[in-house]
Amino acid sequence: MFKWLHPYAKPETVYHLCGRLMPWLMGTALLLLLLGNIWGLAFTPPDYQQGDSYRIIHLHVPAAIMSMGTYSAMAIAAFIALVWQVKVAQWSVLAIAPIGAVYTAIALITGMAWGKPMWGTWWVWDARLTSELILLFLYLGVIALSGAFSDRQTGAKVASLLAVVGVINLPIIHFSVEWWNTLHQGASITKFAKPSIDPSMLWPLLISILAFKILMLALLCVRLRTAILVNEQHRPWVKAMAGD
Amino acid sequence: MVTLGPFLKRELRLLARQKADWLNPVLFFLIVLSLFPLGVGPEPNLLRIIAPGVIWIAALLSVLLAAERLFKDDYRNGVVEQLVASRQPLLAFVLAKLLANWLSTGLPLVLLSPLVALLLNVDMASFIAMVLTLLLGTPLLSLLSVLGAALTVSADKGGILLALLILPLYIPLLIFASAAMEAASMALPYHGQLAVMLAMLLFALALVPLAVTSALKINVS
Numbered sequence: 001m002f003k004w005l006h007p008y009a010k011p012e013t014v015y016h017l018c019g020r021l022m023p024w025l026m027g028t029a030l031l032l033l034l035l036g037n038i039w040g041l042a043f044t045p046p047d048y049q050q051g052d053s054y055r056i057i058h059l060h061v062p063a064a065i066m067s068m069g070t071y072s073a074m075a076i077a078a079f080i081a082l083v084w085q086v087k088v089a090q091w092s093v094l095a096i097a098p099i100g101a102v103y104t105a106i107a108l109i110t111g112m113a114w115g116k117p118m119w120g121t122w123w124v125w126d127a128r129l130t131s132e133l134i135l136l137f138l139y140l141g142v143i144a145l146s147g148a149f150s151d152r153q154t155g156a157k158v159a160s161l162l163a164v165v166g167v168i169n170l171p172i173i174h175f176s177v178e179w180w181n182t183l184h185q186g187a188s189i190t191k192f193a194k195p196s197i198d199p200s201m202l203w204p205l206l207i208s209i210l211a212f213k214i215l216m217l218a219l220l221c222v223r224l225r226t227a228i229l230v231n232e233q234h235r236p237w238v239k240a241m242a243g244d
Numbered sequence: 245m246v247t248l249g250p251f252l253k254r255e256l257r258l259l260a261r262q263k264a265d266w267l268n269p270v271l272f273f274l275i276v277l278s279l280f281p282l283g284v285g286p287e288p289n290l291l292r293i294i295a296p297g298v299i300w301i302a303a304l305l306s307v308l309l310a311a312e313r314l315f316k317d318d319y320r321n322g323v324v325e326q327l328v329a330s331r332q333p334l335l336a337f338v339l340a341k342l343l344a345n346w347l348s349t350g351l352p353l354v355l356l357s358p359l360v361a362l363l364l365n366v367d368m369a370s371f372i373a374m375v376l377t378l379l380l381g382t383p384l385l386s387l388l389s390v391l392g393a394a395l396t397v398s399a400d401k402g403g404i405l406l407a408l409l410i411l412p413l414y415i416p417l418l419i420f421a422s423a424a425m426e427a428a429s430m431a432l433p434y435h436g437q438l439a440v441m442l443a444m445l446l447f448a449l450a451l452v453p454l455a456v457t458s459a460l461k462i463n464v465s
Contacts, residue, residue, distance in 0.1 A: 082458070130415065137412040144408055148399035157462040158395050162409060165391070165455055172416065 009086050012237050015228045018221035025218035032211035040204035047201075056114045058205060062212035064107035067135060068170055070100035070216055074142070075167045078160035088224075090156040091231060093163055094146050095223035099216055101139035108132055131173040138166040152231070251340030259348050265313060266348035273306035273353060277360060288365040295364040296425035299374065300418050303353050304385065304411075310349045311389030312406055314341060315397040319463070324397070328464045334457040342390050342453070350382030366429075373428030377421040380441040387445075387452045388413050394459040417444065 007013050040058035047054040074096040081089035111129065112122045123129065146159035197205070232238050259266055280298050281291060318324050327337055357378055361371040392410040399405060424437035 130419075134412040134415050137408065141405075141409045141412065144405055145395065145399070148396065148401055148405050150400055151398075154398065154462060154465075158399075158459060161455060161459055161462065162395060166412070169412070 009088060011088055011228045011232050011235075014088050015225055018225050022218060022221040022225075025214055025221060029211050029215035029218050032207055032214065036204050036207035036211050040201070040208060044201050044204060045198075050118060053114065053117045056110050057201075058208045060107060060110040060114055061205060062209040063103050063110060064132070065209055066212045066216055067100060067104040067107050067132065068173060069213065070096060070103055071135065071139070071163075071170060072167070073216075074100060075163050075170075078163035081160045082157070082164065087231070088228070090153075090160060091227040092220065092224050093142070093160050094156055095220055095227050096216075097139055097142045097146070097159070097163075099219050099223070101136060101143065103212070103216070104132065104136040104139060108136065128173065131169065134169055135173060138162075138169060142166070248336050248340055248343075251337050252343060255340050255344035256347070259344060266310065266352070269306040269310040269349050270352045270356070272309055273302050274356070274359075276302040276305060277363060281363070291365045292367065292370075292429070295366050295370070296374075296422035296429075297418075298364065299360060299425075300377075300381070300421050303378070303382065304414055304418070306353070307349050307382075307385045307389050308407055308410065310345065311393045311410070314345060314390060314393035315460070316393075319397045324460055325464050328461055334460060335453055338390070338394075338453050338456045338460075342386055345390060346383050346386040350378075350386050353382055354378045369431060370425050370429040373425045373434055376438060377424050377441065380438060380445055381417055381421050384417055384441070384445045384448055385414070387448045391452050391456055391459070394456040394463070397460070398463040417441065420444075 008017070037058055041055050044055070046052050074093055077089045077092045077096065080086055081093060108129075111132075115124070116122050142159045142163050145162055146155040149155035149158065229238060277298065280294065284290060284294065315324060327334055354375060357371070357375050360366070361374065366374065388410050389406075391413075392406045395409060396405050420437045420441050424434040424441070427434040427437065
């Protein structure tokens with residue numbers, strides 16, 4: 001049933017696929033990022049309570065959503081790497097981790113900048129802020145662990161295992177605003193209920209979220225191509241491409 | 245299927261011969277605790293307020309201290325490699341490690357808790373909560389440190405890395421344990437926090453040994 005997938009486990013195929021997809025993904029991401037942010041920052045009405053300072057939502061929410069989305073992508077890749085021993089999946093774990101760490105850092109920093117005018121403080125030890133910080137530590141742990149072994153292969157496998165273990169934190173972050181009574185507001189956009197945000201603000205936000213998502217894929221393509229070249233540098237197809 | 249007995253006997257014999265391995269973390273726990281009154285001042289009420297957090301952070305640090313050496317010797321002298329090569333299930337070995345680790349680092353903390361309560365001016369209600377949270381929490385701490393030790397066993401620079409791996413996973417435990425003790429000090433019920441801690445312990449007990457065995461196999465191959 002999944003036979004059509006098999007060629008994609010081959011590093012060479014993935015390398016060329018990423019090379020073909022990358023310009024399209026990057027172009028779309030930048031276009032949507034510009035569209036969503038300019039629309040959101042300049043052309044949406046101000047919030048009746050928060051005034052203009054709510055506009056940072058167009059950076060904060062996409063980064064926060066994708067900090068978790070990127071982690072689940074990394075964990076799925078890690079699971080595939082551990083169970084089916086697919087090399088490309090292993091490398092993509094290491095390729096995704098820094099992207100996710102940066103998204104998490106963006107979410108935390110924009111959140112702090114938003115918290116200062118709204119809550120009167122840069123940081124509170126609130127459930128969602130704390131669990132997002134833990135997520136950052138998990139990303140850093142995966143990155144640090146992968147680099148701690150003299151054998152690159154072992155490092156990648158161990159880091160994959162840690163990524164799978166860390167999945168336990170995702171539901172905690174997601175439901176933290178519902179489980180604990182916290183300062184951080186609940187989710188504004190859900191699949192099931194009518195969003196508690198005005199459509200004029202919702203559309204640019206959705207575009208920004210999509211832009212962050214596609215940007216993640218584009219960056220993943222770039223980093224995965226580099227990882228494949230580094231790991232396969234002695235293979236004939238890489239040498240043929242390099243022209244010697 | 246290899247039984248637990250021989251492995252456990254071996255672990256306990258090793259611990260009995262290398263007393264520094266488990267005595268040092270326990271002493272470290274007491275030293276960290278006695279530093280806090282010196283650092284923040286000996287005001288009894290202040291000590292009572294900070295006691296839950298201080299106890300649990302000291303417990304974590306002392307368990308971390310013991311964790312680094314958990315698999316190191318067995319890895320260096322080839323025991324882990326032989327066990328993996330023998331194609332016997334590693335589970336018994338891992339469970340014996342776990343049990344020995346808890347007996348040598350977790351249990352002493354529970355036994356020392358009356359002394360700690362005295363040092364930090366903890367009242368009776370919080371003391372009972374402290375013993376209960378330590379009983380539920382230290383096995384979980386052992387599970388996490390065994391996992392961290394197994395992941396980093398062949399790493400070049402294990403020490404600080406181990407802390408970076410375990411700390412994020414440890415934070416939920418810290419939150420619920422100190423919340424239970426805080427509730428107890430205000431004479432509120434804390435069954436909920438204990439139940440969550442028990443749930444975390446059972447969940448970890450079911451899954452962590454599997455992760456540990458596969459981490460050991462990765463490190464050996």
